[in-house]
Amino acid sequence: MDYVIEMLNIRKEFGNFVANDNITLQVKKGEIHALLGENGAGKSTLMNVLFGLYQPEAGEIRVKGQPVKITDPNVANDLGIGMVHQHFMLVDVFSVTENIILGKEITKGGRIDIKKAEEEVRRISEQYGLAVDPQAKISDISVGMQQRVEILKTLYRGAEILIFDEPTAVLTPQEITELIQIMKTLIKEGKSIILITHKLKEIMEVADRCTVIRKGKGIGTVNVSETNPNELARMMVGHDVVFKVEKKPAEPKQDVLEINDLVVKDSRGLTAVNGLNLSVRAGEIVGIAGVDGNGQSELIEAITGLRKAESGSVKVNGKELINHKPRKIMESGVGHIPQDRHKHGLVLNFPIGENMVLENYYQKPYSKNGILNFKEIYNQARRLISEFDVRTPSEYVLARALSGGNQQKAIIGREVDRNPDLLIAAQPTRGLDVGAIEFIHRRLIEQRDHGKAVLLVSFELDEIMSVSDRIAVIYEGRIVAVVDPKETDEQELGLLMAGSSRKEAGTNV
Template sequence: MVGEIFPYLFVFERMVFVEKGKKDYSDYAVVMEQIVKKFPGVLANDHVDLFVKRGEIHALVGENGAGKTTLMSQLYGLINPNSGKIYINGVETKIKNPNDAITAKIGMVHQHFMLVDRLSVVENVVLGMEPSRGPFFAIDKARDQIKKLSKRFGLYVEPNAIIEDLPVGSQQRVEIIKVLYRGAEILVLDEPTAVLTPQETEELFKILRTLKSQGKTIIFITHKLHEIMAVTDSVTVMRLGKVTGIVKTSETNSRELARMMVGRDVLLRVEKDKAKVGTEIFKVEDLHVKENRGIEAVKGVNLSVRRGEIVGVAGVAGNGQTELVEAITGLRKVEEGHVIFKKTNITNISPKRRREMGMGHIPEDRLKHGLVTSFPLYYNFILGRHDSPQFCDGSFLKMPEIKRSSEELVKRFDVRPPSIDILGANLSGGNQQKVIIAREFSFNPDFMAVAQPTRGLDIGAIEFIHKTIISMRDKGVGILLVSMELEEIFSLSDRILVMYEGQIMGEVTPDATSTEEIGLMMAGHRLEDLRAQEA
């Protein structure tokens, strides 16, 4: 871990020591010093420092799960740090709850809007701070104030409109007005562009610049590199709960930021022979898939997997990988395009049929999809094959066979504790994942969609799982591996595809590319453009 962040430590240490040396934070709107926040099983923030100058737009970047939102939730008082200090405008401030934050003139625009759909813009903005005339709600006063605010900051919205009738971009403006109405000087925006179209994003950037010109300080959480370059003044990069870089935007570039975000070198090299690639077994053609909010998340993906190879899909989390895997495995509807497995079009057939045809799936979220946590292991081991002749004779389950094969899997995959009666919920994450992997591979699939197989696991479990995946490849299984861990992609894949905003940016092989190149593709540069630049 230290090795990964080593090259940036110098940047980081220099800045911290300078700041610490004088301890004069009066130029800074926000200073968070050595923040530590623990959650069950994870160190979400590991001695994190954040310095935000007054009147700047500061980007807080990192992959999903890097600890950005956790850090900002502490600034806004939604959760409290285990240790560390917060200074607002140079003064140490205790922020225990959102009321303290509002008093300190901090406002937060959440990723998921906190608006009442059926109320109007005015009613939403003043909610909890309604201006009154005697005992009555003075809606006209509120409306005037909102009009003033929107004019001053270029935040155009119709005050009488009902929230549910407004497009997402306008709803976001309402959120920003709400924050400004409460007198915020420091605005925290949590992934504000995640829900916006490119045009709405441009609009938002204009607003941010106006806010800045009026002296507001903005902290902008994102994982999209081009946005950082477009609109921010300085950047704090986080990875796995730690700060891995603090830089001025003008002194850096996407390439460097990408490197800081995803870590540098591949440390885990898995021993493997060259792939003995067979015939094409799985193919996706011009696939279009929508995410839950109805926005298109996969925009015309083409890919193919042959027997005996691992095709890795790299990318920053939230660029359509989840939806891609769900569409492939039948858990999500395909809007357009085809999924072809063993030369059969399986585009919208049930997950059950896919399994019967020989498709396996290691899901991204092991607790949501992978296990029934209140089931004992022997029940979890047959999920998906509980009605196969091996485990079921028509209507009755063959309990002795189920238990026998479960015992065998527990032994072979070294699940601890080695008991088949234990409930799924009572296993550690690594062992839960072993159960899922054991199950999926025991069904002898021909193709397997593997999503985030080692997220949150310790080195030992990771190694074991990597070896299992490689050995399955060598047995001729075609594997599609989706992972946010670049190291994993590099060490396992025979071919690498990079996904960005629902599209494939390019295909490379691990020995003919570099982390920088992948990082740039992850930031939205197409391979052909990059190669053209080099040439």
């Protein structure tokens, strides 16, 4: 059998922690090979070994049958291996072309030949159906477009084997469809792809074969055409996973969140939230469905005090909170699971234990007279780490060292433990595996059943449909319809999200 990549019995340790325990991965030429596992299973570590960012303690790597030593990413590039990272490595103030050629500049007479580079970027872009403007500034283009720039970067360097690390974690449904098409085009052009993911639907749609790893060990490799999502989920987490969210009917009580005529501008000074009205009652989950960029981020930031509102009213339990400080809002009974866990959820260079008290460190028992009580802080951290299944070697490990899913579980544990009257969950399962998603959905429903109000914002329509008791559709900064999930479907929601009226979409709720 001819394999383009063979990773044989790879072992990677961090101190006493074994991240990869003798894992074998073999990739055929011209296939999309999925690497599936829970958050923290060791997927990214294994790919960082292949890309030369880590050196393994044991094992062998072969490229096209030849044993190789990949000491750094430049060696990986020379061997035709490119990696599209989950968190993009782009310079915001540079153009698309400047980012792509960085470190591989074309020079003419000692100066960078930007015109020639732009032509080459345009040629590669057209060849692979990427449709990127070579002159656009990174800060001005969408997340989906930024990802295409990362793909172009690897192609520009001559990559034959592309590693995609959780490529759909930050994309809208439309961008995911486009990315899947791009991956299929890359395969037609003779490339091979390793796809790190935990989204079973995507594996079933695009992958040829799938290797599953669990807690650092290889579980097996299967042909995707001969398996199903339930079997893959069982291999991944070690037990059967419930895909359908089990919940009893909601019993909503009084309004907890009341928003009236809210107007909020975005960072460019344009109106993003335009006279929005919405209410969320105690004992219900209201899901906000919408295409990214229709005011969701600005709405959440205005409710939580992270962005100034121009006008309108935001009340929690009848108390006006518009343009109050985030701490005041939080103390008024609002919990917030932010959509960007790195920017607004964690201090990455703090231990995960200290991140668990970011919002109440100044209160007893965590401090007294301005002096932190680390014993109490770490007692609390250990309790939450255990209760919310946060997988970390210890509570003293820096937050940045945890996998994305475990960072998310830590944030959710911290917010739920504060027992807020209103819990705002923005993309709470973005980048999480099915086991973690099931756990988080259960926690959100528990909050609802304890009489709390939950506002869920998600681009995953199946999540909105299955978890919400009511669905509010946002379009161009307004709520254009509120529908009952039992009396609608994804097609109808999609039409409403695209700006069709309820009558045109056929909604009669």
